[in-house]
Amino acid sequence: MLWHTVSSTVKLTKKTTKQIISIRPHELRTWMVGHASVLINFFGTTILTDPVFVKWLPVPKRRVAAGLLPRHLPTIDYCIISHAHIDHFNRRSLRQISHKIRTVIVPKNCTDLLPSRFRHTIELGWNKTSVLQDLSITAFRPVHWGERYFWEHKGRGYNSYIVRKNGRSIFFCGDSAYGKFFKQIGYDHQPDIAFLPIGTYDPDSLKKIHMGPLDALRAFRDLKAKHFIPIHWGNFRLSAEHPYEPPRLLEALAERRGFSDRVHVLENGQSVAIPL
Numbered sequence: 001m002l003w004h005t006v007s008s009t010v011k012l013t014k015k016t017t018k019q020i021i022s023i024r025p026h027e028l029r030t031w032m033v034g035h036a037s038v039l040i041n042f043f044g045t046t047i048l049t050d051p052v053f054v055k056w057l058p059v060p061k062r063r064v065a066a067g068l069l070p071r072h073l074p075t076i077d078y079c080i081i082s083h084a085h086i087d088h089f090n091r092r093s094l095r096q097i098s099h100k101i102r103t104v105i106v107p108k109n110c111t112d113l114l115p116s117r118f119r120h121t122i123e124l125g126w127n128k129t130s131v132l133q134d135l136s137i138t139a140f141r142p143v144h145w146g147e148r149y150f151w152e153h154k155g156r157g158y159n160s161y162i163v164r165k166n167g168r169s170i171f172f173c174g175d176s177a178y179g180k181f182f183k184q185i186g187y188d189h190q191p192d193i194a195f196l197p198i199g200t201y202d203p204d205s206l207k208k209i210h211m212g213p214l215d216a217l218r219a220f221r222d223l224k225a226k227h228f229i230p231i232h233w234g235n236f237r238l239s240a241e242h243p244y245e246p247p248r249l250l251e252a253l254a255e256r257r258g259f260s261d262r263v264h265v266l267e268n269g270q271s272v273a274i275p276l
Contacts, residue, residue, distance in 0.1 A: 016065040017269060021074050028168065028192065029273040032266035033067045035235040036088055036174060038195060039076075042165055045134050048076045049172050049195070050088040052235075053096060057086050060237050067268030070096045079104040080137070082174025083158035084113060084148040087236060091115060105130070105137060107146060107157030125157060135165035140185060142176030144209050160185075168192050168276070171223060175232065177208055178215040182222035193274055194225035197232030198250055202241040212241075213250035217257070227274050228254075228263045235268070 021031065025044035032038055036050040053070055055062045070093075079101045081089050089106075091113065098117045106114065108125040122130050124139040139159040146158035160173045162185060171191040185191075196219055201212035210232075211219065220228045233246040247265045254263040264272045 016067065016069050019068060019072050019269065021068075021072060023074055027273055028170075028276060029271055030193070030195075030229060030266075031068060031271040032229075032231075032268050034062075034064065034268040036082065036195075036197065036231045037066070038172075038229070038231065039068060039073065040170065042135065042163065042170065043168070045165060046074055046077045047163065047170075048073070048079045048097075048101070050082055050090075050174065051079065051093045051097060052087060052090045053093045054090060057090075057236060062235055063237060063243060064235055064268055066235075067270070070100070073097060073100055076101045077103065077134075078132070078137070078163075080161055080163075080172060081106045081110070082142075082160065082172070083107055083144065083146050084110050084156045085175070086148070087238070088174060089113060089148070094118075103132070105161075107139065107159045109154055109156045110146075113148065124159065124161075126159070135163055137164075138162045140181055142174060142181065143179040144175045144177070162189050162191065164189075171195065171225065173197055173219075173231075175210060176219075178211055178218055182219040186222050186224040190224040190226075192225070192276065193227045193229060194220055194223050195229050195231050196220060198230040198246040199233030199241065199243075200239040201246075202239050206239055210239075213246055213253055216250065217253055220263075226262065229272070230263070230265055 023041050029041045040047040053066050095115045103120045105122045126141040129138040142160045144158045146156035163170050169191045171194045173196050196216045198213045198216045200210040234243045254260040
């Protein structure tokens, strides 16, 4: 397969190193926590997505250390959760950071899963927008599913999000297969950053609800996004592909298409400031 022949600097680590996070008011920067967890400085507003810091889900075990630990985090203005699956909506991780979170945003019919210590919560359905003090956030329907367990029938939502501030926007996909909704978002928003999943696609049956690198690049193109930060790879063994295959294949495909400078593969703990 292609990933065997592609050289890459991607190297995952077993240890979390202490970091001092500096939030600057005129910067768009993101830190990779791991899996679908990213910390974003959106011009002085702090956003944390799908926080997962635990070593076990309970299964499988985390392959590599989280890039940041709860004690490293600044105060989080908005914690955004895409859906109720345990590798995205992790209650133990949320309890660890609840004292740092001002507002948590979840999909429809998911508030009951939050630890009781959260005081300010917003439940957002598809195509609904919440206008907050310093930004707005809109939920979209990805190609996925939302129940926490296979036997549930609670009609839990599952969201992708566009967050807007100062005339800029970021797109956080959460989990999704490739779908037509990316083109509509691209037509309306053309985000500055797209956080798109690239793992959990082998066997092929998983492609009904997840994207691999090729589909993620199609989504990136449809979104008309300026920059692409891949998520959902390497941290937990959820499927059969080699853990290094998604980022290496993505790098190779981006180079072939001539926009490798717009694709930022971040190891856990690394950060990048997005040029605007």
